[in-house]
Amino acid sequence: MAVLDILTIPDERLKRKARPVENIDDVQAFIDDLLETMYDTEDGIGLAATQVGSQHAILVIDLSEDRDQPQVLINPEIVSSDGDFVGEEGCLSIPGYRAKVSRSEKVTVKALDRTGQAFEIETDTFLAIVLQHEMDHLNGIVFTDHLSKLKQQIALKKVKKNR
Numbered sequence: 767m768a769v770l771d772i773l774t775i776p777d778e779r780l781k782r783k784a785r786p787v788e789n790i791d792d793v794q795a796f797i798d799d800l801l802e803t804m805y806d807t808e809d810g811i812g813l814a815a816t817q818v819g820s821q822h823a824i825l826v827i828d829l830s831e832d833r834d835q836p837q838v839l840i841n842p843e844i845v846s847s848d849g850d851f852v853g854e855e856g857c858l859s860i861p862g863y864r865a866k867v868s869r870s871e872k873v874t875v876k877a878l879d880r881t882g883q884a885f886e887i888e889t890d891t892f893l894a895i896v897l898q899h900e901m902d903h904l905n906g907i908v909f910t911d912h913l914s915k916l917k918q919q920i921a922l923k924k925v926k927k928n929r
C-alpha cells in the first residue's frame with residue numbers, strides 16, 4: 767500500500783472526468799492506496815480518485831468516529847435527489863478554506879462495492895452531502911465551483927499561502 771499525493775487547486779487534473787471501472791480486480795490495489803491516503807490525512811472523511819490524479823470512477827468515505835468503517839463506491843451514480851440543504855464544506859484539495867455550499871438534502875446513490883456487488887444508499891444525513899461532494903470530484907468539479915468568482919479567488923489564495 768502507498769500514500770498517494772493529493773492534488774490541490776488549481777491543478778488541471780482535478781477537472782478531469784472519471785471513467786467507469788470495467789474490471790474490479792484491476793483496481794483493488796488502488797482502492798487500498800486511496801483508503802490509506804484518506805486515513806493518512808488528519809481529518810479526511812472522503813476522497814475521490816480524481817484527487818490523486820486517477821480517472822477511475824471510485825470514491826472512499828469513512829464518517830465513523832474511529833475511522834474504521836470504510837465505504838467504497840465504484841461507478842457511483844445519483845439515482846434521485848430531493849430537497850435543499852446548505853452546509854459548510856471543506857476539501858483536501860482546497861486546504862485551509864471552508865464555505866457554505868447549496869446541495870440536495872436527500873440523495874439515492876447506486877454503486878458497486880469493492881467485490882463488484884451492486885448496492886444502493888438512500889440518505890438525508892451528512893452522508894448525503896459527502897456523497898454529492900465526492901461525486902462532484904468524479905465529474906471534475908470542486909466545491910468552490912459552486913461559489914462566486916470572488917470566493918473562488920479567496921480559496922485559491924488560501925491554498926497558495928498554505929503550500
Ligand SMILES: [Zn+2]
Pocket residue numbers: 856857858859899900903909
Ligand atoms: Zn473534496
